[in-house]
Amino acid sequence: MTLASSARPPRPAFAPRWSAWWVLLVVLCGGLATPLVREAAAAGTSAKKKSGSSKGKKKPTSKNSAASKPAAVKPVQRDVWGPSSVPDGEFADTDTDGEGDLDDESAADTDDPTSELEAIERELLSQPAGPEPEIVYAEGPPPPPPPPVKPKSLKHELIPGETLEDVARRYQVALGDLEKWNAIKAGAPIPRQKKDLRVITTHSPPPREKLEHIVKRGDTWDSIAAGFGVEVAKLRQQNPRLGDKFKLDPKKKLKVVCWKDLDLSPLAELGTKLAQIRVRAGGISIGKPNRGKLVRGVELPDRPDLYVKRKPDEAYGSTHTVMQTLAAITRFRHESRFKGQVVIGGMSRPRGGRFRPHKSHQSGRDVDIRLPLLRTSEGKKHTTSADVDWKATWELMRAFLDTGEVEYIFLEYNLQKRIYKAARESGVSREQLDAWLEWPVKVKKRSNKRVVIRHVEGHTTHMHVRIRCGAQEKHCYSSR
Known part of the structure; x- marks a missing residue:
């Protein structure tokens, strides 16, 4: 007993108090660390489960991950003036090269600003x-009417069936003056040998065009006149050698001729029309x-x-x-x-x-x-x-x-x-x-x-x- 008691050193007087403080510090630190440890443990467990469940599966590609992001919307550029100021690169997707006229039902509207x-x-x-x-x-009002034109002398080429009255009406001259200029007695018809008439006038009639039609089976004066857009009487007057009915000859073509004024409106000049x-x-x-x-x-x-x-x-x-x-x-x-x-x-x-x-x-x-x-x-x-x-x-x-x-x-x-x-x-x-x-x-x-x-x-x-x-x-x- 004496040897045993002498082998152990005496216990210091402050030992019980230090042990109590140590225990209290450990308890406090353990109480704060426990939630963090639990969270880490839970995260680790879920990560293991996730990695275990993903075994054998392919990882998502970058294309799929990019598709999950919302598409970016291009704003309309507003700090330019006129179409030529648009950068080619930024607006290269205008789709005019391959653009169809019909709508594409599958096209998304998400990129429409x-x-x-x-x-x-x-x-x-x-x-x-x-x-x-x-x-x-037009830079201003329509152009003013042209100044008065001096009378001029011209030759009018006659067409079959044309009378002095027709020519006087066309050039807006008096019938008596027309007879005097061409040495024709008053009331007399135009001599057959005359091919043209002299006219002195300020009026310029519209130009005249010559139209031809080859007669086919079933054609009539009415149908041909309707095709030319003229009156039947006027068409027959211009073709005096043809009778009431057309006599077709397989060896010879039968031709109907029509002289017609070009349809010119009062606004014949293009510039005047555009100005209106x-x-x-x-x-x-x-x-x-x-x-x-x-x-x-x-x-x-x-x-x-x-x-x-x-x-x-x-x-x-x-x-x-x-x-x-x-x-x-x-x-x-x-x-x-x-x-x-x-x-x-x-x-x-x-x-x-x-x-x-x-x-x-x-x-x-x-x-x-x-x-x-x-x-x-x-x-x-x-x-x-x-x-x-x-x-x-x-x-x-x-x-x-x-x-x-x-x-x-x-x-x-x-x-x-x-x-x-x-x-x-x-x-x-x-x-x-x-x-x-x-x-x-x-x-x-x-x-x-x-x-x-x-x-x-x-x-x-x-x-x-x-x-x-x-x-x-x-x-x-x-x-x-």
């Missing part, structure tokens, strides 16, 4: 519309053709002398587009003398935006025009390329091209051959057509050819004309 377009629309509506009406191609066009100001295109709006849309006016509107509620456009459309069709009517119908299809709605079945036509710059038809094909419900008047179609296209304001004309590639042929027959050079048409470039190479008249499927019975942005439309964007 609707809020930005509406903000621009509100801003423009708060501004005054400008002068009303605006004038197309009035269009309301303030119609502005904003955005792109397939992602845009129309502010203060201008309705295409009723002009039955120029065209027919197929859907009046969709015949709206910007002021610039309506002006160029009116000017082009006026030029076409004046220069081609085409008497058939020009039918205007879809343009845009009063405020623009999408409307079925079109994918474009949203900003008031697109115009659908039916290809002009031959007179014998008008009224058909279903037409083919054989029913189209290709000469008139080219002249209508040329009238739009001559405005200098056309961005594109869409027409299927196979039909461009007809346009090429009609244009060559009218005297257009191959070099000029190469700058306008895709045809005859090979199919694989034509997508790289930057031309105005280009292929888009579905344009077989109508052409789609797209007008450039106007000079004052700073929120309007083109692809070129």
Whole structure:
């Protein structure tokens, strides 16, 4: 007992108190650390379960992970002036090269900057519309009437059946003066040997054209006169050697001749006609053709002398587009003398935006025009390329091209051959057509050819004309 007690050192007096503080510190630290430890343990357990459950499964690719993110919306650029200021890279997705006229049902609308377009629309509506009406191609009022013309002496070539009364009426002169100038007794007929008459006048009658018709089985005076657009009595007067009924001879062609004045209106001069066009100001295109709006849309006016509107509620456009459309069709009517119908299809709605079945036509710059038809094909419900008047179609296209304001004309590639042929027959050079048409470039190479008249499927019975942005439309964007 003595040895054992002497082997152990005596216990210090402060030992119990230190042990108590140590125990208290451990308890406190353990109470704070326990939730953190539990969280870490739970996280580790869930990670193990997740890694265990993902064994044998492929990791998601970067494409799928990117698809889960919301698509970025491109804002409309607003700090530029005019279509030429748009950067090519930023607006390269305008989709004019392969754009169809029909809407794509599967196309998402999430990339349409609707809020930005509406903000621009509100801003423009708060501004005054400008002068009303605006004038197309006219720097001032119509030109004054020409000064008085001095009388001039001329020779009038006589046509079969023409009388002195007819000639006096044509040149607005007195019958007695006409008899005196040509040494013809008063009341006497024109001598047979005379081929022309002398006339002194200040009046210039319209030019006269000679028309011919080869008589076929079943033709009558009435049917031929209706084809020429003249009275039967006048036609028979010009063909005095033909009897009441046509006697056909298989060995000899029977010909009916008609002399007809060219149909010139009082506004015969093209410049005067264009100066008469009035269009309301303030119609502005904003955005792109397939992602845009129309502010203060201008309705295409009723002009039955120029065209027919197929859907009046969709015949709206910007002021610039309506002006160029009116000017082009006026030029076409004046220069081609085409008497058939020009039918205007879809343009845009009063405020623009999408409307079925079109994918474009949203900003008031697109115009659908039916290809002009031959007179014998008008009224058909279903037409083919054989029913189209290709000469008139080219002249209508040329009238739009001559405005200098056309961005594109869409027409299927196979039909461009007809346009090429009609244009060559009218005297257009191959070099000029190469700058306008895709045809005859090979199919694989034509997508790289930057031309105005280009292929888009579905344009077989109508052409789609797209007008450039106007000079004052700073929120309007083109692809070129």
